[in-house]
Amino acid sequence: MNLNDAPIRKKLTWVIMLTSTVVLVVTAAAFITYEVFAFRQALVQNSQAIAQITAAQSSAAVSFEDEKGCQEILSKLQAEPTILLAALYAKDGKLLACYPASASVVSLPARLPAREYAIEHGTLNISVPVRQDNKTIGALYLEWDLSPAYRRLRWYTGMVIAVLIGSLGIALVISNWLQRRISGPILELAETAGKVSSSRDYSVRAKKYGDDELGHFTDSFNHMLGQIGRQDEALRKNEEQLRTLNTELEDRVTHRTAELAATNQELEAFAYSVSHDLRAPLRHIDGFAQILEEEIQKDPQAARRYLSRIRMSVQNMGRLVDDLLKLSRVGRVELKFETVRLNAIVDEVLADLKPEMANRAIEWRIAKLPSATVDSGLVKQVLTNLISNAIKYTRPRALSVIEIGTEPAEGGTAIFIRDNGVGFNMKYANKLFGVFQRLHRTEDFEGTGVGLATVQRIIRLHGGKIWADAELDKGATFHFTLKGIAAPV
């Protein structure tokens, strides 16, 4: 297992356990080693002491080679049950006695070790000289059974190992408890960091457990999280702003492009219409002038008629040019905003249009209109156009009904002008506001075809919209909105 990749909890446990194990094992080994040596030394000393005492006691018996006496002395060794074998020898090597008495006599001399003692095959063999007055008069040989001693050592070792295992068990429990005190906060910190990085939630805070290095670390971490959170929020806000700005910009570009395209198209149609519509009176003028040239001598009466025709065409053309000038001025003149009551403007318009209402039966239904912050001159132009149209296209009716009012519309209040005139086919509704676009013959209803185009331009300049709905022979309604219209009254 790679220690570097191991969880910190395991690492800490390993460190504690390894240290404890080494300390305990070394201590135990030292104890056992010491015990083995000390025990062995004590055993040898004890055995030698017994051997020496026995040898001293048996000196007379050996001296007189008294086998019975020797036997008696050796028989006292039965008090020490670990003695397996004992033998007394006279000076000439003759066996005087052995213990136990039943031991094989023949084998005994061969057992006498040369050294003072020897530990071999589970027995401790000791030989001591029997002395009298500093003279060696014989020898004593003793053989001790070491198995009880070994048993004791084994038991001791087993006990030490049991204590060692028990201590390690306790160490494991303690280390488990201790390492949790250290690894717990670290793990929690790591978990918090992981949570933050995966969920991008910077409001999470790590719990602080103490005022140690980990505690300081936790504080720093939390502080850092706060900073990141604030920065992140600022960044996100900026991004949002940027996105809104972008969207707005895009919208504006789209809008502008559409506007530009519309203007372009309008301009093209306008150029075509202008040339076409201006061409018509010119052709009349040319035609009548030619006839006039030929006929002026023959029929002066007819010539006057032709002249009046020519004048009519010229006037017609003059009107056309005037209207065009008005239309183009709308685009060029700067708007002068002021707050006015729309009803006042309507009243002005009606006064101006008095001549056109001569010999007409018209029922006016004019509601209370709101005030508006607009260029009053231009708005008057709009109302003049729409109201005069209503008067014009209700001419075939015995009683004209013209209604002016307000209605709720998308983005505020719309003004509408409704009539019970000839109306128009909704099929051509899209052509209504084009320059020189006329839905009726000039013979039926006079007009240049520039009026509604001018109206639309003014409405657009005021940030409003104009639309119409109608039914053929049942009347038409024009609706428009202006950004400057105050809240509905």
Place this chain on the structure above:
Amino acid sequence: MAILNSTARCRFWGALLFALGVLISDAQGPPTEFEIKAVYLVKFVQFVDWPSSAFAAAESPLVIGVLGTDRFGRVLDDVANGEVINGHRVIVRRYRNVKEIEGTQVLFIATSEAAHLHSILAALKGQTILTVSDIEGFSYNGGIVRFLMENNKVHFCINVDAAKRANLQISSKLLQLAEIVHDDPGK
């Protein structure tokens, strides 16, 4: 079982045999009764303590006296020769009369003196002398150590009362081997 270093073992036994050979250099065949008794007599000395008053001086010899017909011959002299016990050289003297006895620590009373044993013991009364004899009933009659032969082996009886009277300290180790007797209460 242990097979020990054979050369070391040989050396040990060789040393023992050499020492024995010096002791009984001219012994040939099985030892005779008096050869054994001579050895015993000298060995006895090692297990007995005399008060210092028993010696004239610290370096005085320890005298083994033989009273009566000497049946040891040269054997006793050979055994005693060179023996030093507690700083006292062991020498052998022979007496014909109890009156000659002086400065003697051990006295072997030969069987020839059996007839007037009582007078001898009476004469020795109060002296720190270890009396040894093979006269029958010796220890019962006030003697201290009596040798007796049994199955060609020497045994001995010790009269501890007599030893006490003689102011002698006999080693318990020796007493363990001996047949202990007391003064005959009937006499």
